[in-house]
Amino acid sequence: MLSxxxxxxxxxxxxxxxxxxxxxxxxxAYRSVRRVRHFDERAVILQRQGRLxxxxxFRGQEAAQVGTTVxxxxxxxxxxxxxxxxxxxxxxLPLSTAILYWRAHPAGWExxxxxxxxxxxxxxxxxxxxxxxxxxAGTLREDGSVAMAFVGDGGSSxxxxxxxxxxxxxxxxxxxxxxxxNGWAISVPTSRQMGNQRIAERASGYGMxxxxxxxxxxxxxxxxxxxxxxxxxxxxxxxxxxxxxxxxAPHTTSDDPxxxxxxxxxxxHAANEPLKRLDALLAKLGLWSEGDEDSxxxxxxxxxxxxxxxxxxxxxxxxxxxxEHVFETMTADQRSAWRTLK
Amino acid sequence: MSVAVPASTASLxxxxxxxxxxxxALARDDRVVLFGEDVGHMGGVFRASDSLQRKHGEKRVFDxxxxxxxxxxxxxxxxxxxxxxxxxxxxxGFLYPALDQVLSHVGRYRHRTRGxxxxxxxxxxxxxxxxxxxxxxxxxxxxxxxxxxxxxxxxPSSPERAKGLLLAAIDDPDPVFFLEAIKLYRSERQxxxxxxYVHELGRARVVRTGDAVSLICYGGMVEVCMAAARVAxxxxxxxxxxxxxxxxxxxxxxxxxSVRRTGRAVVVHEAARTGGFGAEIAARVAEKAFFELAAPxxxxxxxxxxxxxxxxxxxxxxxxxxxxxxxxxxxxxx
Numbered sequence: 001m002l003s004x005x006x007x008x009x010x011x012x013x014x015x016x017x018x019x020x021x022x023x024x025x026x027x028x029a030y031r032s033v034r035r036v037r038h039f040d041e042r043a044v045i046l047q048r049q050g051r052l053x054x055x056x057x058f059r060g061q062e063a064a065q066v067g068t069t070v071x072x073x074x075x076x077x078x079x080x081x082x083x084x085x086x087x088x089x090x091x092x093l094p095l096s097t098a099i100l101y102w103r104a105h106p107a108g109w110e111x112x113x114x115x116x117x118x119x120x121x122x123x124x125x126x127x128x129x130x131x132x133x134x135x136x137a138g139t140l141r142e143d144g145s146v147a148m149a150f151v152g153d154g155g156s157s158x159x160x161x162x163x164x165x166x167x168x169x170x171x172x173x174x175x176x177x178x179x180x181x182n183g184w185a186i187s188v189p190t191s192r193q194m195g196n197q198r199i200a201e202r203a204s205g206y207g208m209x210x211x212x213x214x215x216x217x218x219x220x221x222x223x224x225x226x227x228x229x230x231x232x233x234x235x236x237x238x239x240x241x242x243x244x245x246x247x248x249a250p251h252t253t254s255d256d257p258x259x260x261x262x263x264x265x266x267x268x269h270a271a272n273e274p275l276k277r278l279d280a281l282l283a284k285l286g287l288w289s290e291g292d293e294d295s296x297x298x299x300x301x302x303x304x305x306x307x308x309x310x311x312x313x314x315x316x317x318x319x320x321x322x323x324e325h326v327f328e329t330m331t332a333d334q335r336s337a338w339r340t341l342k
Numbered sequence: 343m344s345v346a347v348p349a350s351t352a353s354l355x356x357x358x359x360x361x362x363x364x365x366x367a368l369a370r371d372d373r374v375v376l377f378g379e380d381v382g383h384m385g386g387v388f389r390a391s392d393s394l395q396r397k398h399g400e401k402r403v404f405d406x407x408x409x410x411x412x413x414x415x416x417x418x419x420x421x422x423x424x425x426x427x428x429x430x431x432x433x434x435g436f437l438y439p440a441l442d443q444v445l446s447h448v449g450r451y452r453h454r455t456r457g458x459x460x461x462x463x464x465x466x467x468x469x470x471x472x473x474x475x476x477x478x479x480x481x482x483x484x485x486x487x488x489x490x491x492x493x494x495x496x497x498p499s500s501p502e503r504a505k506g507l508l509l510a511a512i513d514d515p516d517p518v519f520f521l522e523a524i525k526l527y528r529s530e531r532q533x534x535x536x537x538x539y540v541h542e543l544g545r546a547r548v549v550r551t552g553d554a555v556s557l558i559c560y561g562g563m564v565e566v567c568m569a570a571a572r573v574a575x576x577x578x579x580x581x582x583x584x585x586x587x588x589x590x591x592x593x594x595x596x597x598x599x600s601v602r603r604t605g606r607a608v609v610v611h612e613a614a615r616t617g618g619f620g621a622e623i624a625a626r627v628a629e630k631a632f633f634e635l636a637a638p639x640x641x642x643x644x645x646x647x648x649x650x651x652x653x654x655x656x657x658x659x660x661x662x663x664x665x666x667x668x669x670x671x672x673x674x675x676x
Contacts, residue, residue, distance in 0.1 A: 077423075110456045118422070119454050123446045129412050130447070133419015133427075140375070140401055140425070147419075159439070163412030170407055325457040326492050328515040331544075331591035 002197055005244045006224065007214040011272045013280025020223060027287055029218055030278050031296060032066045036086035037275055038300040039095065040249075043085075043102060046308070047253045053104040056082045060216070060248035061180055063274030065150075066090050067221025068178045068241065071229040072148055077116045079131040079149040081124065083180070087150060091117055095307035100314060106321050107314045116145075125155040128164030128177065135173040135232070146232040148176045148225075154185025156199050165240070169206040174232035176225065177240045180215060182247040183269075187260035200242035208238045215243025216274040248273060318342065351533040356526045359501035359534045360390050360466075363508040364428065366538045368398045371426060374512060376403045378413060378430030378466075387432055388468060388527055414440040414465060418447050421461040426512060434469035434521055435481035448517045449492030464511045464518050469497075470562045470612055471660045472525035477651040480524070482613035482644065487519045488589050488622065494518040495589040496543060499564035501532040503587065506541030514543060523562030530565075546593035548600060552580030555606040555670050558597055558623055560586040563610045563661060570666035581670065589619055597623065598631050605636035606673040612660045615643035637676035640669040 008016055019026065040059055046052045058065065065086035072078060078091045085098055092115050101108025101120065111117055121127035131149035138145035155161055156179055168175045179199045183190055196202075203210025209231075213220040221243055228239035246269040250257045257263060282288035319341040323334045330338060354362065367374045376391055376398075382405040385392035395403040406413050410431055417427040431437045437444070444465075452460040471480035487495045496511055496518055498504035504522065511518035549564065550571050557567040564585045571581040582600050586593070601607045607627050609620035624639040642661045650659050 106456055109454055109458075111458055113458075119459075121447075123442055126415065126442055126446055129415025129443070130419040130422065132412075133416040133421070134423050135419070136416065137420050137423030137425050160411055160415065160442075163407075163409040164415070166407055167409065167412050167416060325453050325455075327452070327494075327591075328457075328460065332594065333591075 003212065005212045005214040006220050007217050008219040008223070009217045009277050009281060011216070011277050013277045013284060015281060019219070019285070021219060023285070023287055025222070026219070027282070029066060029070050029222060030282060030288075032070065032090050033062045033218060033275060033278060034296060035300060036062050036066060036089055038304065039089060039098070040086070042304055043099075044249075044253065046099070047102075052099070052102045055102050055253045056085070056251070057249035057253070058083055058086050060270070060273045061182060061245045062086050063218040063221055064178070064180045064215035064243035064245045067218045068148060068176070068225040068243070070222060071225035072146065074114070075116065075143065075145045076229075077118065077131065077134045077145065077147040079118045079127045079134070079147060080120055081127070081150055081152070081155070082120045082122055083152065084120065084150045088117055088120070091115070093117055095303060096310035099307055099311040103311060105311070105314060106317050125151050125158035125160040125164070128160055129167065131175050132164050132168045132171070132173050135168070135175040136171055138174055139171070144233055146174045146176065146229050148178060148229070150178050150180065152179065152185065153181040153183070153190045153193055153199065154188065155179075156202075157193055165203070165206045165208070165238070168238040169208050172235070172237035174235070175238040176228040176232055177238065178225075179240065179242045180245055181242055182245045184247045184251070184261070186251045186255065189261075198242065200240055203240040208240060210240040210242065212242040212244060215245030216272050216277070218274055218278055246272065350536045352536055353531045354501045354534045355528045355531055356498070356501040356504050356522065357388055357390055357528060359505040360508055360522065361392055361394070362534070363505040364391060365394055365397065367428070367509060367512045368394060368402055370538065373424065373426040374402070374428060375420065375425055376428045376430075377406050379406060379408055379432045381405060381430050386430060388524070390430065390466070410436055410440040411443055414443040414448065417463045417465065418443065418451065418461050421463040422451070422459055426462060428464045428466065428512060431465055431467040433479045433481070434467040434483050435478045437467055437483060441486065444487070444493065445490050449490045452516065453492060460515055461517050462515050464508075464520055466508075466520045466522060468524045468527070469521040470523045470525055471649055471656060472562065474653050474656065475524065475651070480649045480651070482611065482649075484521055484589060485613055485617055485619050488619050492517070494543060494591065495521070496587065497521045497523070497561035497589065498587065499523070499526065499561055499585050501530070502534050503541060505534055506539050507543065507587065509538060510540040510543050513540065518543070521561065525562045526565070544588045544591045544593055546587055546596035547585045548582065548596065549585045550581065550583040552582035553604055554579045554581055555608055555673050556582045556584060556597070556600040556604045557608050557610060557666065557670075558584045558586060559610040560589065563612060566661060566663055567610055567666055570663040570670065573663060573667060574670060579670070579674070586623075592622070592626075594626055594630070598627065601627050601631050602634045605634060607635070608640045608642060608666065608669045608673055610642045610661055610666055612644050614646050615641055616646050618643050637673040640673050642666050642669045
C-alpha cells in the first residue's frame with residue numbers, strides 16, 4: 001500500500017497537533033515563500049513582455065524549495081537545477097542576478113564571491129555528483145559544511161542519480177538530496193518515469209534514510225530538511241527527501257501543457273498549493289496582521305523594482321564575452337578570436 | 343669557484359615516474375587528493391599509485407565505487423571546493439560514461455560562472471594499444487577531448503617528460519586530461535631527476551632535427567616515429583620529429599616552424615583517422631603554411647574501425663615505423 005506523505009498542515013490550513021516550529025520561524029519562512037512567489041509571478045510577466053528569455057516557473061513548488069533551503073546556513077552548498085530559482089534566491093542569490101540569468105545575460109552567471117551556490121544546472125541530475133564532491137571536501141576539511149542538491153522525478157531516472165546516491169552513501173558524505181516529485185518531466189507523468197511510486201523508498205537501497213513529505217506543506221518540508229541537515233552535519237551521512245508537489249505551471253514559458261495534460265486537473269491540484277494553506281494558518285494563529293500584509297507587499301514591490309532597475313542598467317555584453325573565461329589564460333587562438341570579436 | 347652539484351637522478355619507467363610525481367604532489371600540497379577505481383589499497387591496476395595510500399593516508403588516496411561519471415563529477419565537486427583532485431579513469435576507453443561530465447561541466451565551469459569558479463582537476467587515463475589488452479582497453483579518445491572547449495589535453499612520451507608534465511598539470515588552474523600510453527608504461531627506463539620539477543604545458547618539442555620531412559606525433563607514436571627516422575637516416579634522409587605533447591593548448595608555432603623548414607609533414611597518431619587530432623594539425627598546416635609545402639600533408643593513423651582485440655592482427659591497426667616510412671616516401675615523391 002502506498003504510504004501517505006508526512007503532513008502537518010492540510011490544504012485548508014488545518015494543523016495536526018501543535019505547531020512544531022517556532023512562530024518566528026514560521027513567519028520568516030512564510031515571508032520567503034511570499035517573496036519567491038512574487039518573483040515567479042513577475043518573472044512570467046516580464047517574459048511575456050519580452051524582458052526575460054525562456055523562463056522555468058516553479059509555481060506550486062515554493063514550499064518544497066524554501067522549506068528545504070532555510071535549513072542551510074552560509075557555509076553550506078546548494079546545487080540547484082533550472083527549476084530551483086526559489087531555492088537559489090532563498091540561499092542568497094540576488095534578485096537582480098536571477099533576473100539577469102533568465103535574461104540570458106552573462107552577468108546572471110556572476111555570483112557574489114562568498115555565496116556557496118552552484119550555477120543552475122541544465123543536464124538533468126548531472127550536478128548531484130558535484131554535491132557529493134563538495135560535501136566530501138567538507139568531510140576532509142572537517143568544516144561541518146553540508147551540500148544540498150536538487151533533482152526531480154524525471155531526474156531520478158538518470159544514471160547520475162544512482163552514482164551520486166551510491167557514492168554519498170559509501171563515503172557517508174554530508175549531502176541532502178531533495179527530490180521534488182512534481183508529477184511531470186515536461187510531458188511525461190511520474191507513472192511512466194518509474195515502476196514504483198515513492199522515490200524515497202529507493203534510499204534504503206543505498207543505505208540512507210529516505211522520507212516522503214507533502215512538498216506543499218512548508219512545515220513538513222522544514223522539519224524533514226532540518227533533520228537531514230543535522231544528520232549530515234553530525235557525520236551521520238546523506239539523506240533523501242522526496243517532496244511530493246505539483247508543477248502547476250508549464251515546463252517553461254515555451255511549453256504548452258494543454259498538449260499533454262488535462263489542465264482541468266491542474267486546477268484541482270492548485271487547490272493543494274502551499275501558499276493558500278499558510279495564509280489560512282497564519283490568520284488562524286494570529287501571526288499576520290493587515291499591517292504586516294501591507295508592508296510585505298510594499299517591500300516585495302520595492303525589492304523587485306530595484307532588481308529590475310539594476311538588471312536594466314547592466315550593460316549588454318560585447319561579442320568578445322563569448323571567448324572569455326574558457327581558461328584562466330587565453331590560448332593563442334582565443335586571443336585571436338577575442339580581437340576579431342572585439 | 344663554485345662547482346655544480348649534479349642533481350640526483352634515478353632510472354625509472356614511465357609508470358614509476360608518474361608514481362613519483364603523484365607522491366611529490368601529495369607531499370607538497372595538502373589540497374591534492376588521489377582517487378579512482380582500485381587506486382587506493384591496491385595502488386592502481388598499473389601501480390601508478392603504488393604505496394601512496396600507505397604513505398599519505400586513506401583521506402588523501404582512496405578507492406571509489408565503479409562509476410566513471412561519478413568519479414569525474416565527484417572530482418568537479420572537490421575542485422569547486424578548492425581541492426586539487428587527481429582522478430584516475432582505469433582505461434581511457436572507460437571514460438565514455440563520464441563524457442556528460444566532461445563536456446557539460448568540466449570544460450564549462452569557468453565559462454558558465456564568468457570565472458567565479460574553476461575546476462582545476464586532473465583526470466589521468468591509460469590509453470592506446472600495442473600490449474594485447476582485452477577489448478575496449480586500447481582506445482585513443484583524445485579527439486573527443488580536444489574537441490571540447492575548456493579542457494587541456496596532455497600526452498607524454500617518456501618517463502622524464504611524464505613526471506614534469508603531470509606536476510605541471512596538477513598545478514594548472516584549469517582541468518587537464520592526462521593520457522598515458524599503456525605501451526610506454528614499462529617499455530623503457532630513463533634517468534629521471536629525483537627532485538620535483540615541472541615542464542610547462544603548451545609547448546611542443548623538436549625531439550629530432552632533420553630537413554626532409556616533419557613527423558608530427560605524440561605519446562606512444564613518438565618512439566615509432568623515432569624508429570622510422572633511424573631507418574631513414576641509414577638512407578641519408580633526415581626526418582624531423584616533433585612531439586606535440588600538449589594537444590590543447592596547441593603549440594602551432596613549433597609545428598609550423600618545422601614544416602616551413604622541411605616543406606613536408608606527416609602526422610602520426612594511433613586513434614582512428616577520421617576526425618582525429620591529426621586532421622586538426624593537417625588543417626592548421628594547410629591554413630598557415632600551404633605555400634611552403636612541397637607535398638600534401640599525410641596522415642598515418644589507426645584505421646576507421648574499433649581498435650581490434652585480435653592478437654594475431656592487432657599490430658596492423660597501430661601505426662608502426664613501416665607505415666610511417668611509406669607515408670614519408672609518398673611525401674618525398676610528390
